[in-house]
Amino acid sequence: MMTKIAFVRKKEIPPSAPPITEVGLIGWLRQNLFSSWLNSILTILSVYFIVIILWDFIPWAYGGHWNTKSLRECLDLDPDVACFSVLTARWKQLLFGLYPAEEYWRPTLTFIFLLLAIVPILFPKFFRFFWFSIIYPGLAVWLLWGGSFWSISIVYIGLTLGALFFLTLIRRYLKNYMIAAILAFLSTAVFFLFISNPLVGLLNVILPISLPFVESLKMGGFTLSLIVGVTGIVASFPIGILLALGRQSNLPVIKMICVGFIEFIRGVPLITLLFVASVLLNYFLPPGTNFDIVLRVVIMVTLFSAAYMAEVIRGGLAGLPLGQHEASASLGLTYWQSQRLIIMPQALKISIPGIVNTFIGLFKDTTLVSIISLRDPVGLASTIRADQKWNGIYWELYVAIGLMFFIFCWGMSQYSQYLERKLKTDK
């Protein structure tokens, strides 16, 4: 006889709700903040730290004075809060340096155009506006320094003519790229040496467009940081790629020159290079030459970060499996074709974080120009503090300057993370 089973459950028991300590806010707190006694101590310490900082900072910043005439006045009103009046009084200087006040629209417009010019580079969706990014450097130089419109646009005219000449040669007459390139280069040089000056004179007479000239020493503040930073970033990238390729090259002379250059630049602090630019460069140039200090600084900063860029890209190149080189060679691609189509796209993708870090480093390093007494924001901070009215002010200025740099640099690093996610091919 079969044993009688008193009860058999026909339906599955519905899953009971998880314990209240494991879900919702409490669960989250338990898992993330109080999972062990060590974690709990850390959490309490962190919260304590944050509260202490905010306890001091919020009343200080929130109650800050914005409209006093001097630090003295601030201290008389309430010595325990911030005196942001220094920013109200001097923000123009921090942004534009000694740029003539009636011309402030020019750096402002240059900055707005900069934002517009970056868009096609950052987001491929807008690539059809890339022509603006190409025009932008010339436009920026003209807007910032002023002078005749034609003396800047002649550079574009000359380069365009040279490029057209090169293309015509290749399409119609010559098969050899190198000879065509040399011919195009020579003819462009002839254009700039003999034709451009009279042409500019002529255009100036026919259609005079010009802005009042502003000399480099008047540039300052964030305008200067951006001039040096952006030019350095744009110029150091291609130079860095060439240096990296040169370092990997199997042509010993080129390799040696590149290695020597990279190791030298990376071996010395940027300050010494800037000193060379400001003090020593006159020794190395023909007697009597004296060229623009901002240009010198830009060149030095560019060379400096190009060397770092080269090392970053070399890291990316080394990170590629050897098979990629071999496969592209076995497909019959030439050196430049395989670099352009196979190697570089992958190597650059690997090195995005490093490249952007170099850009950020360069932008931060623009503050060093204050040491050769150019008026970048940090240099201006000391100038402002030397003023009797604001003598003794620290944090308000430093916090403001630091915040400006933080926004730019942090923005760059966020973009690099976005780019990494976008270009990720695995998973």
Next chain:
Amino acid sequence: MSAPSLPPSESFKLSMLLSDTRYRGMSLQVITFIVFMAVFFWLVDNTIKNLALLDKDVSFNFLWLRAGYDINQRLIPYTSDSTHGMAALVGILNTLLVAFIGCIIATVLGLFVGILRLSKNWIVAKLMSAYIEGFRNVPVLLWIVMVFALLTEFTPAPRAFKGAEPEATMLFFDSVAITNRGTYFPAPVLAEGAYWLLLCFGFSIVASIYFIRYANKKKKDTGKSLPKFWVSSVMIVFPTLILFFAMGQPVSLEYPYLKGFNFKDGIHLRNSFLALTLALAFYTSAFIAEIVRAGIMAVSRGQSEAAASLGLRPNKIMSLIILPQALRIIVPPLISNYLNLTKNSSLAIAVGYMDVRGTLGGITLNQTGRELESMLLLMGFYLAVSLLISSFINYFNRSFQIVVR
């Protein structure tokens, strides 16, 4: 049947120098070399002409002339009567001091922050990433100036320590005084017999190193592990401690004390030194933290899972599996960050710290007017340091990197 014939051999044409891949590389190199040498000689020629115009020569004799300026922080005897060469040496030592101490602080902080950044504790991880982002995204020059301002403006003057009810008090049982002129620490004073103590200490360290080697060997041979950490710490601490008391405490501390309007005795760390070292250390630690984090994350999860499935305990997994692999990734960029810190120490000028750039590349340069020579020496120094360090990185890479082909 006719034998397969070779293709007709082309005779050499001049255009093949540029078009034929066999010759193109060579001709490219020759052109580069000529251009390079031309530029080089042009620069040298210009320099010679300029020097002649200014009636100057190139000579390093100024290094043996009287410097005539004081340096407030010196690790070796130096007075204003010493030579420019001595001044440069004092500067070099000051640079190295900042670099050395800065690197130690940066490594400890960076390790700490980097590991906490990976913590599962949400608030700690966020706090650490705020630390990292904050320091990485603001120029180091600004940090140096800010730390300096903090140290000089928000600390009491020495006279605040005066009186029966002083406004400020010394820390740690009246041993450390933080003032706006710098921080004063107790200084060790070596009495007679202290050298025996040092000797003893040195011997204990050597002995403990041998013990660790022995323990490692024993573990390899027999699989039994000895308590390395405890035994070696006892070996290092106790003999010296016993000798210290046995010899009647030959090393004592000299406490700083207030005399007049300033502190006397003890070790005086100037604010310029502190600001530079701390700011550089904080700044670099943010980079090191990211390197540590990346290094630990780069070791694939499978490694720790495999180790766990072999039955290793979590701390053994960390020390035997994760760390050795992570270190291989961490060490090269870590060292290059040390190098960056050393080079960034040339920002000392912002707070008036007399490093090599301040002495050789600053006052000496201005006093003697030897820009070319001073800058050459200065660059040579930095270059030597960095080449030394980068050759060490290369050595490390060669000996520890996984070899592919």
